[in-house]
Amino acid sequence: MGHAGRGGHPGAHGGDRTGRPLSTSTARFVALRRAIVDDDSLGAARRAQTLSELADGWLARLFADVPETARRGFALVAVGGYGRQELLPGSDLDVLLLAGRGDPAVVADAIFYPVWDAGLALDHSVRTPGEALSVAATDLKAALGLIDARHVAGDPALTDALRSGVRDAWRKQAPSRLPELAAMCRERAASVGELAHLLEPDLVQAHGGLRDTLALRAVTASWIADRPRTAEVDLARQWLLTVRDALHRTTGRRQDLLLFENQDDVAALLGLPDADALLRRVAEAGRSIAYVSDVTWRDVERTLSGRRRRGLRRQQPVRRPLADGVDEYDGEVVLARSADPPRDPVLPLRAAAAAAQAGLVPGPQTLARLVAECPPLPEPWPAPALDALVSLLGAGPGIVPVWDALEAAGLVVRWFPEWERIRYRATRTPVHRHTVDRHLVETALVASRLTRRVSRPDLLLLAALVHDLGKGVRGDHSVEGEPIAVAVGRRLGLPDDDAVTLGRLVRHHLLLPETATRRDPDDPATLATVVEAVGTREFLELLACLTEADATAAGPVAWTPLRSRLVGDLVERTRAVLAGAAPHEPGRLTDDLTTLVKEALADSGLAVRVTPPDADTAGLATVTVAAGRGPRVLGVVAGVLALHRLDVRSARAYTEGDAVVLVWRVVARGGGGPDGVRLREDIARALGGSLDLGERLAARAAEWRGRVIPHARPRVELLRDVSADATVLEVRAHDQPGLLHRLATALNAGVVIRSAVVGTLGSEAIDVFYLVDGDGSALDPAAEQAAVAAAWGALE
Incomplete structure (x- = not known):
């Protein structure tokens, strides 16, 4: 036994591929299934449940048609998405045939061949309960699928024994299996990206997607930690399932990547005004799931670490000061006992900067206190607030999880109301891989590596954060973004000259790449335009580093070695003219x-x-x-x-x-x-x-x-x-x-x-x-x- 397969048969991917006429039962199932898929009056949740119930009834009848002597001691079990009754139009039919005794070939053929005849993709396996438990003990993906096992037909005692055995083993093995699951989630997030900030998101595999909600279910089933914001995650999950259902229906196949060419059709099917509205709602759902996932995994790590410490009889965790009013405790940023939030409007920024610099994240309870108890910052900001913001932006990789936590708590929009206009906003260009808000954070991350190349690292970091705020209003985002940046600079407490410089950096942040790659370098007007725009060597250095940070954060297409060299050549020629050299004469040929x-x-x-x-x-x-x-x-x-x-x-x-x-x-x-x-x-x-x-x-x-x-x-x-x-x-x-x-x-x-x-x-x-x-x-x-x-x- 121990046979498993996915698709495999010629009939696995749609249509009657076996060449045999459909049986009456199978033909009726196919017709009913098509009617359900085409029924616009059904919502996604109801359609998934109805398709699952239809499959249940059909498979149960197929099972019942097997002679009683041949099917005795067998059970048909739905696993994975089918086990959760989330059968979407393009979903595989995931089934496990449990064999208590006897030869499974007769039962398997009676069930699997009609599924192939119906043109459905089939993910199937045939195992004894012992084999299934052994596989679950060593194969993490198999264990996750079996956690949702649901009885369809046959001997229910076999299914019950399997379910209880899988769940008992999962709880007992949780200290070793959960770190393995966490690593799998991190690897997936690193390779696929974040659902909330991708322009063509993978609804299942991206961080904050449906796969993360299954990981959260597995954590809950382990009894190690409970997921917070359960209702919020459930709503977000249901929305992603709704979008996935619409994507399957509009493309006519299983597809989880929400491509540009499908977005308008999916938006129309869901009654949304356009693709941007669709992406924003997908992003909001993904952000909710990702935030809860991050918090839950940190809770799991703290719980397991506590168990290890108790097993080794080590001391309990102690508080470690990070900044005024901010401590680290058990791997999390918390408020110090001496903190006085009602009298300290700078405390949220100070806590965020300390967390990012230490590679930690403020916990949900800490953020809730900061939001509820700290007064708003005065305008202009006091100097310590601006210093804390620059420290946060210069923290390197630590800025991303901290900024996400601040966004989830509502602090970012409190500090920068302009941020609301670019949250989850799509940039439909061939070079950007992220939404506008995430691109700005990623640009600050890259800029933090370039600060030693400029005389004013604070202005470089601030420009990285605000350079695309103009995309939230109509018109040329560089032109419209200049006054926005000046106003933000003044609010932050910058001297007026620095605020104007910040605006100029935003106004000209595309000057160097556009000139280097889209203008004739031998035309005298080309270099003259750049020299006039930058004015000073210090501004040129800032603009060159902002250009590199912006393009690198956009993606590998935007900052190729060739583009880097072309921009570098233009910068060197401009620097020479600013230093007093004669402008380059257009000698046509070397x-x-x-x-x-x-x-x-x-x-x-x-x-x-x-x-x-x-x-x-x-x-x-x-x-x-x-x-x-x-x-x-x-x-x-x-x-x-x-x-x-x-x-x-x-x-x-x-x-x-x-x-x-x-x-x-x-x-x-x-x-x-x-x-x-x-x-x-x-x-x-x-x-x-x-x-x-x-x-x-x-x-x-x-x-x-x-x-x-x-x-x-x-x-x-x-x-x-x-x-x-x-x-x-x-x-x-x-x-x-x-x-x-x-x-x-x-x-x-x-x-x-x-x-x-x-x-x-x-x-x-x-x-x-x-x-x-x-x-x-x-x-x-x-x-x-x-x-x-x-x-x-x-x-x-």
Whole structure:
């Protein structure tokens, strides 16, 4: 015995896969199940219960149809979600066939094959009660599933014995099993992230998701600790089940990841105005579950530690002072006996800072006292309050759990009313992985590692915390965020000059990355804009560190080695000018590139050089192409690179006399590196007209189409006041094979592309073209609109 399986049979994932006609009983079950799934009048909880009861009745009839002599001594048990009567439209049917005696094959075939015939995913096992208990004793996931075991059919004594045996063993083994479960929860949280702050959350696996509620049930069943806020967690759990039910119904399959492309449909099915409203409610539920989970696990650890101490006859825990009015006791931050909350408005901040610096978290009772008894902070804040806030922000990793606890207690919004507008707010860009509020905390965490690189670490940390508060209001968040930051700075007690500097940091926090990656570095206006905006070396240092912290916290797509190097180069050039050096003269080509141009002009007008990845190229291969000047070169080379499955991460295009030089940073989609010989052959053929790029790229685009779903409309925009002698056109769209080829070809049909700055940010293509007319001047209004129309035509 001891057989277990998940799916496995050809009929495990939907539809009648066995090729046999459905029995009358199975056909009726399938029809009733479909009607229940499609019934919009049923709520998620009622649908789950109804589906579970329908499955119970059907499986019980299948069991009863087995000859009595063959089924005697067997029991059919529902486990996992089915055992909890939480059978959702896409859920597996989790069943255990308990075999007291006899051959289980007849019973198993009579039950499992109809389930497969019905097209349901089946997670099944066949074991004796002893085998089931042995598996539960060594397999944590199996033990968790069996805690919710529920009798469906057969001998109820077998099920009762199993349930009591599993629960007794779980309580006895709790001192060893609970730390194992806690470690599993921590590993899952680290790999998946937090439900409350993910833009595409996993409703089950993320920290604060449904899996954590099952862990809380297991803790309660161990009798080691009780979970606080039981009613709040139950409501949050029910909401997540409701969202999961809607996700299964809208996608027509089991899916637990709430992807961008599904969010609007799920929101509509649940009667919510939009995807943002859906994500906010999901986040609120996830935050409630995560907070209770964190508190519960700390209680478990303290309880188990106390037992170990008593077993070793060690002394009881003692109080250890952390700050004025704040102690550490038994691994938790508590108020000192000398604390006087009604007379100390700074005490909550002081306790939070002390906790974060010590790697601890204030307990729920401590936070409740701070909220209830401490008066509000006066405005402007007294100096000790500002010092405590800066200490909290500079605590490093300790800030995240402490900030979450402060948020749950309502203290963050009390200090920063502006925070309410960005709590759980989604940022629908390809670079951000967190909601706005969590991104700000993560930015402060990264900034705490950079404070020794600036003369004013306090301003760096405060800017990290407030730089995106403008996303809570309409308009450009950098522009709108500046007055918000100034007002916050003044409330915190900063001198007026510092508050203004804080606002300027917010206003310009995107200046460096946008200029470095989306502007022509050889255009004199590029560097002049940065120098004018930063003004001083001290401000430049602050802005550079804020840029790094912001991008690093956003995610790996936002702060790649290449982007880091481009921003670093811009900072160094700006620092040199601020120190008195002459501005960089736009020398178009280095000596090395000049040599390549001469080689190209001497060799049929084309030269291609491939440089393997190294540290200087941020791990990307470099393809440099020099060719005789012509309107088709940029589009042709872009098309050939796409044809060779080379993903462009950045590109620069220059014209110099009779030549055009293109420098591409690429990565091969299939691994390896670019083949310079084949690239040159295909570029030459395409320029000569013997290689039909349009047809070949259309076939490549057909492979791509349908695999990736763009979630935002493209944008074509003329950027004013960027260049004095060129028209600058920016195109932002979902990246796809041949996109740059189509854009360059369309634009070159009417104007000259003097230079281009091409970048890819995650799945987002950001291409900036410096356009001039035949005389080398900026375009007139009619030509500008024609260029915009050409770009839109290429996108469509």
